[in-house]
Amino acid sequence: MLQLRDRLSAARGTKAINFKHVLLSVMIKSDSQAGLARRTGLAQSTVSNIVRELQTAKVFVSEPGRGTRVCLAPTRNVAVGVHLGFNQATVVARRVDRPVTETHWEHVGSGANRGLGEIMPSLKQAVREAVARTGRELEDVVSLGVAVPRMVDPRTGTFRTPVLPPWSEGDAPSDDLGQWLRVQGALDNDANLGALAEQTYGTDGHCEIVVYVKGSTGIGAGLVISSNPIRGHGMAGEIGHLVLDPDGMVCRCGGRGCLETIIGADALVRQAREALAGSVADVPYSLASLIERAQSGDAVCERVVRDAGRVLGQALALVCNLLNPDLIVLGGQLAAAQNLVLEPCRESLARFGLRGAVGPHSEFALKLSAMNPLSEAQGALVLGLTSLRRTDVDKD
16 A cells, blocks of 8 residues: 655655645645646646656556546555644544545544643544544654644744733644654644635635635634635734724734624623623523524524624625635634524625625625534645645755
């Protein structure tokens, strides 16, 4: 059975780098040669020659049928992605010769709020179990990506300073897990990686600009343009800190009236609890319970969720007017409200967005994530594989 570890070591020279780039792209998602050329940015003739050579070496096989796809031959190797959120964590593992539909995952009922040292044993156990479900062992893992809330510097793969709670100076979850797995881990913001997963697996690959909005404890957004996450210096996509109410509440970022202070989980739960105080004994204690009550017809909770959708749509109209995306995908816990949040969000988009950007003839789409709640972890898996290129040397 194919063992890819040696082929994934540092490449030197243009030809070797191109071979590795195409190999990693197929490990992420099997595709047609035209699709591989689009995703790698290589000429179709270059991709065709690489595919032919790797088929001869029995690394690639062709999947017959309409639009012949290039696939990996059966392999032992596994890719791992971890989403370490504030209150919970998710681990995904997939044999790299299998499609995304054959991803195995494990859930951890606590997150970074417990402290990295406290959560790490549970994360490692979840990784063990997810990898075991692929039929492989920890020694077969070749890549690791970790998605986290908060801002990550793309140049260093570390938290941007000042490091905000629940993280502390020196926290490096991808390094800690990577050393344990004996692979080089990679770290990025969870919304960025949610966008990467949606663009990679949730579309046909032709959406040039994809925005992923993660509505949970905080509100974040990730932006992918032509398969490339846009990170800036680590603060791109911080939609949760758009100021919508200059006289509003003070945000943990030091600003006032940020979107996160209006529709973040704590803000929504607080609104419902204040409205219901003294009238009922059972008040919502989390965003999940708030949404559950809203879907059951609770008038107060439904109003809170619908208003959140309207405010989110107002913020997204600003994004659409500026970036003119093809697709916005809503994920995170807030997406569980489905049409209760999506319909008022669309109403605000139509009200505040440019018709050419969001109107009926604009080809723009707003939808719920089909990958929720695995989007961020799947994006982390993609990140882990793509990060294997960072040691390559473009020199013969």
